[in-house]
Amino acid sequence: MDTSLSLSKPNTKLKSVSSLRQQKLRAAMWFLAPMVTVLFCVAGWPLLRSIYFSFTDTSLTDLYGGQWVGFKNYLTWTTLSSGRTIFSGTLADPTWWNAVWNTIKFSVVSVSIETILGLMVALVLNQEFKGRGLVRAAILIPWAIPTIVSAKMWGWMLNDQFGIINHMLMALGLIDSNVAWTSNIDTAMFSVLVVDVWKTTPFMALLCLAGLQMIPRDIYEAAKIDGIHPVRVFFHVTLPLVRPALMVAVIFRMLDALRVFDLIYILTPNSKATKTMSVVSRENLIEFDKFAYGSAQSTLLFAIIAIFVCLYIWLGKLNLNGDTQR
Amino acid sequence: MIKRQLNSVAFYLLVISIVVVAVFPFYYSVITSFKTGTDLFSVDYFPKHFDLRNYRDVLNNDNFLRSILNSVFIASTTVVCALFLAVTASYALARVRFKGRGLLLMTILAVSMFPQIAVLAGLFEMVRFLGIYNSPWAMILSYTIFTLPFTVWVLTTFMRDLPVEIEEAAIVDGATPWVIITQVFLPLLWPALVTTGLLAFIGAWNEFLFALTFTASETMRTVPVAIAMLSGASDHEIPWGTIMAASVVVTVPLIILVLIFQRKIVAGLTAGGVKG
Numbered sequence: 035m036d037t038s039l040s041l042s043k044p045n046t047k048l049k050s051v052s053s054l055r056q057q058k059l060r061a062a063m064w065f066l067a068p069m070v071t072v073l074f075c076v077a078g079w080p081l082l083r084s085i086y087f088s089f090t091d092t093s094l095t096d097l098y099g100g101q102w103v104g105f106k107n108y109l110t111w112t113t114l115s116s117g118r119t120i121f122s123g124t125l126a127d128p129t130w131w132n133a134v135w136n137t138i139k140f141s142v143v144s145v146s147i148e149t150i151l152g153l154m155v156a157l158v159l160n161q162e163f164k165g166r167g168l169v170r171a172a173i174l175i176p177w178a179i180p181t182i183v184s185a186k187m188w189g190w191m192l193n194d195q196f197g198i199i200n201h202m203l204m205a206l207g208l209i210d211s212n213v214a215w216t217s218n219i220d221t222a223m224f225s226v227l228v229v230d231v232w233k234t235t236p237f238m239a240l241l242c243l244a245g246l247q248m249i250p251r252d253i254y255e256a257a258k259i260d261g262i263h264p265v266r267v268f269f270h271v272t273l274p275l276v277r278p279a280l281m282v283a284v285i286f287r288m289l290d291a292l293r294v295f296d297l298i299y300i301l302t303p304n305s306k307a308t309k310t311m312s313v314v315s316r317e318n319l320i321e322f323d324k325f326a327y328g329s330a331q332s333t334l335l336f337a338i339i340a341i342f343v344c345l346y347i348w349l350g351k352l353n354l355n356g357d358t359q360r
Numbered sequence: 361m362i363k364r365q366l367n368s369v370a371f372y373l374l375v376i377s378i379v380v381v382a383v384f385p386f387y388y389s390v391i392t393s394f395k396t397g398t399d400l401f402s403v404d405y406f407p408k409h410f411d412l413r414n415y416r417d418v419l420n421n422d423n424f425l426r427s428i429l430n431s432v433f434i435a436s437t438t439v440v441c442a443l444f445l446a447v448t449a450s451y452a453l454a455r456v457r458f459k460g461r462g463l464l465l466m467t468i469l470a471v472s473m474f475p476q477i478a479v480l481a482g483l484f485e486m487v488r489f490l491g492i493y494n495s496p497w498a499m500i501l502s503y504t505i506f507t508l509p510f511t512v513w514v515l516t517t518f519m520r521d522l523p524v525e526i527e528e529a530a531i532v533d534g535a536t537p538w539v540i541i542t543q544v545f546l547p548l549l550w551p552a553l554v555t556t557g558l559l560a561f562i563g564a565w566n567e568f569l570f571a572l573t574f575t576a577s578e579t580m581r582t583v584p585v586a587i588a589m590l591s592g593a594s595d596h597e598i599p600w601g602t603i604m605a606a607s608v609v610v611t612v613p614l615i616i617l618v619l620i621f622q623r624k625i626v627a628g629l630t631a632g633g634v635k636g
Contacts, residue, residue, distance in 0.1 A: 054531065061537035062452035066464075069449035069512060076505045077471045080482025087481050097485050155378055163375070170626075171619050172379045175386055178618040180566040182584040183607040187389045190600050198388060201403040232385070237629070244630035286473070293475035296568035300588055312477040312569075319481055320573055329481040336478035343470075 081336070088330035094323050107330035124330050132306065133314040134338075139223065140298075140310060141291035144230045149284055151231065152238025153276075157268075159239065160246045177236040185300035188229045192216055222307040226298055230291070238283055245279025246272070285346055292339050311335045386611070393604035400601055414605035423578045424606060427586035431610075434496050434582060435564040438503040439511075439557045446511035446556075447549070451541050453512065454519035455527065465516070472509035476569050479505065487574055498574035499582065503567060507560040514559070514628055518552035519545065555628035558621055562614060583610045 088107055092100030109123040124130045159170055176184065191198050194214035203209045215225045249272065257267045295312040302308045315335060319328030392400065395409045418424055452458075453465060483505075487498045522545065530544045571582040581589065587610070590603050618625060 058456050058537055059458055062456035062458060065448035065452040065537070065541075069445045069508065070464075072445060072504060073468070073471060073508060075486075076483070076501060076508075077474060077479060080479035080486060081474075083482030083485055084479060087485075097488060158371075158375060158378065161371070163371070165375075167622075169375055169379055171622055173382045174618050174622060174625070175615055176382055178562065178614045179386065179611050180584055180587075180614075182566070182568055182588050183611055184385065186587060186603050186607055187385045190392060190604065191385060191388060193600075196401045196403065198403050198405075232381070236382070240626055240629055244626075289473040289475075293477065295477065296584070299568075299572075312475065315477050316480065316569070316573070319484075325481065332475070332477045332480060335475050339473075339475055343473075 084329050085333050085336075087326050088333045090326050092326045092329075094320065094325045097325075100326060103326075107327050108334075124327065124334065129309075129314060130311075130331060130334075133309050133311045136223070136308055137292060137294070137310040137312075140226065140230075140294060140308070141288055144227050144234075144291055145284060145287050147227070147231050148235050148238045148287060149280065151235045152283070153242050153280070155235065155239035156242035156246055157272075159243050173236040173239060175236075176233050177240075179233070181233065181296045182300055184229060184233050185297050188225070188232070189216060189301055192225055216302050217305065219305065219307045222302045222305040226301055226308050229301060230294070230297060233297075234287060234290075238287060241279060241283035241286075242276065245276040245283075248279070249275045285343070288346075289339060289343070292342070293335070311338075386615075389604045390608055393601060393608050396601050414601040415609070417602050418605045418609055423581070424586055424590075426579050427581045427583050428610065430496055430580065431565055431583040434499045434503070435561050437496075437500050438507050438564045439560045441500070442504060442507040442511045442560055443553060443557055445508060446515050447546070447553075448541060450512050450515035450519050451537065451545065453516045456537075465513075468509045468512055472506055472513060474505065476505070480569070480573060483570070484573065493574060494576045494580050496580070499564075499567075499571055502570040502574065503564045506567075507564055510563070511556050511560055514556045515549070515552060518549065518556075522548055551624060552628075555621065555624040558617060559625065559628050562618075565614070 087100065089102060089104060090100035091103050091106070092098075105123070107123055109121065109125040111119050111121045113119045155173065159166060159173075179187075192200075192215040194200065194212050194217070197212075197215070199215065200209070200212045204212075213221060215221045253271055253275075254267065257271060293312050294310055295316065298308050298310055298313055311331065312335065315328050315331035317328070318324040318331060322328075391404060391407050393414050394407065394411055395404075396411045396413050399409050399411075453461060483502050487493050487501065490497075490501075492498045492501065526544055526548075527540060530540050535544065566584060567582075568584045568588070571585045572588070575581050575585060578586075578589075587603065587606050590599060590606060
């Protein structure tokens with residue numbers, strides 16, 4: 035992984051070469067400096083400030099008047115004279131845990147379905163057939179549509195009185211009365227999942243397809259000659275070979291799903307069944323004027339995602355660095 | 361023989377169902393956008409009505425037109441800034457060996473996957489401090505957080521694939537790194553720049569969280585926020601026809617772009633994903 039160690043030509047001591055390298059290195063530093071500075075200003079510094087805010091009692095109207103309060107926004111407890119202990123802070127807040135649970139449910143279910151469907155679509159697109167280009171163009175459409183627009187489109191299709199989904203299901207006899215898909219607490223999560231799967235399966239499919247196309251065709255021919263059943267070929271040849279690409283696609287999607295905000299904010303506003311960590315955190319930050327409390331929640335979300343990434347890389351022995359994968 | 365035909369029929373049915381599921385919601389919103397009044401309340405699978413009133417409403421709505429202009433300005437400025445910073449940086453990352461390169465690349469990748477909510481409080485403070493709250497610059501600044509790492513990452517993978525010989529020949533001719541980038545690599549990188557720029561543009565065009573948080577007045581909204589706010593005062597008066605017309609207006613250009621650059625987009629997405 036560390037490419038500086040693999041420097042070739044260790045014996046070249048020519049002065050011109052080393053000065054050329056010096057010049058190149060110096061140029062590289064100057065080329066990187068603006069990008070690194072900008073990135074620090076828009077990502078690093080705001081992140082540090084957010085974490086700092088989470089340990090203060092800053093409010094939205096007075097950003098600089100906050101006092102250091104330690105872990106109060108996370109968890110504190112007071113023992114009453116009666117001996118009862120009362121916990122408060124985010125970690126003792128049921129709405130926060132509800133949001134954590136919603137986020138995990140949403141991420142795991144949507145990414146699993148998308149992986150399976152995406153792989154299926156990729157397997158279809160990996161075949162040669164008439165109109166393949168057209169199909170590939172068609173599946174790019176959900177990906178290109180802005181999330182807000184797709185949330186509105188599906189909101190209309192899932193409308194309880196005039197929606198086409200209810201109309202279709204009624205015609206098929208699957209339901210006998212209109213369902214309020216997005217506002218009903220039992221179906222809200224289901225609606226969100228449907229829309230997310232519809233919107234992001236294409237991305238998954240394209241990444242899987244790229245992985246599939248790297249598998250040499252002669253392996254399949256050999257399997258065909260040996261008369262091995264296609265299902266066995268899939269599980270013993272295709273799946274292991276496409277796994278690295280699949281792992282990367284899954285982590286990309288998972289990170290995206292864990293921070294989901296816009297779809298849920300628009301499709302099922304204020305539904306307890308779908309509010310995710312991002313939604314709850316923004317609510318506190320901006321709408322409820324609990325700026326520091328919201329910062330604590332956003333910091334927790336960041337920590338959860340960071341832990342997840344480390345676990346995933348560690349468990350999957352995943353190498354995200356492009357150098358060795360090729 | 362019959363089994364084989366059955367198989368291919370089943371295959372084509374699968375293909376057709378994929379296409380129908382992918383396209384139908386958009387098709388349905390196009391149909392809806394041509395309906396007004398009580399026509400909206402009847403479910404039609406095929407176009408029956410052709411009333412342009414929704415489009416006239418949308419295109420006569422000054423605030424909506426303003427939001428399109430805002431979005432175009434914000435997304436293009438963000439992309440130009442990101443590309444400008446990314447070209448030189450990705451040369452250094454792809455072509456120069458230095459200590460900590462792997463770590464820097466990983467950090468850049470990590471930033472592109474940041475949960476945006478984690479920086480919202482800090483960015484809010486910064487936007488207020490700089491006095492750019494409720495102006496396009498707030499979005500241009502904040503969108504850099506995902507466009508810059510993305511463009512750097514994808515351009516680095518593209519640049520790594522350029523043949524070494526070209527660079528060596530240029531070095532022999534006495535070219536400085538700056539000359540190599542601008543005179544030798546840039547002409548070869550145009551396709552990659554277009555793809556990356558387009559993907560970053562789509563990302564900035566679609567962004568919602570920052571745009572919602574950093575704007576206050578109707579004239580400063582971007583397209584996604586404007587569409588989200590088109591809803592009426594109560595649940596019963598959501599102007600579905602207008603919303604669908606507005607959605608079609610802002611989506612059709614994107615879809616056309618995506619279809620034109622189809623191959624390049626797939627290449628760019630997979631360069632950002634599978635290779636790295």
